Amino acid sequence: MAEIAFDDFLKVDVRVGTVMRAEPYPEARKPAIKLWIDFGAEIGEKRTSAQITAHYQPEALVGRQVMAVVNFPPRQIGKFMSEVLVLGMPDENGEVVLVGPDHPVPTGGRLH
Numbered sequence: 001m002a003e004i005a006f007d008d009f010l011k012v013d014v015r016v017g018t019v020m021r022a023e024p025y026p027e028a029r030k031p032a033i034k035l036w037i038d039f040g041a042e043i044g045e046k047r048t049s050a051q052i053t054a055h056y057q058p059e060a061l062v063g064r065q066v067m068a069v070v071n072f073p074p075r076q077i078g079k080f081m082s083e084v085l086v087l088g089m090p091d092e093n094g095e096v097v098l099v100g101p102d103h104p105v106p107t108g109g110r111l112h
Contacts, residue, residue: 016101018038046084
């Protein structure tokens with residue numbers, strides 16, 4: 001993979017948000033969950049669709065802090081507009097495991 005300059009890294013706005021609402025998204029091509037995530041006063045609440053059904057149930061996600069890229073343009077996912085990209089890592093089977101702080105942090109905080 002090519003090296004990037006530190007200024008390139010600064011262009012990606014990764015923030016911590018708190019999941020306020022989560023619902024199954026059965027209309028998606030691949031199993032997914034719709035999330036409404038609060039990123040604090042500066043950014044507000046944003047929506048996304050995430051293929052995280054292997055490890056997560058919607059009701060268990062509410063209140064969880066997650067990391068997301070908040071400065072990508074919105075993307076239409078079926079009938080749902082995704083406004084942020086929630087971050088995760090693949091497990092040994094390639095299923096997404098969400099990335100988040102291991103201690104509570106203020107909502108909206110930027111990764112650095």
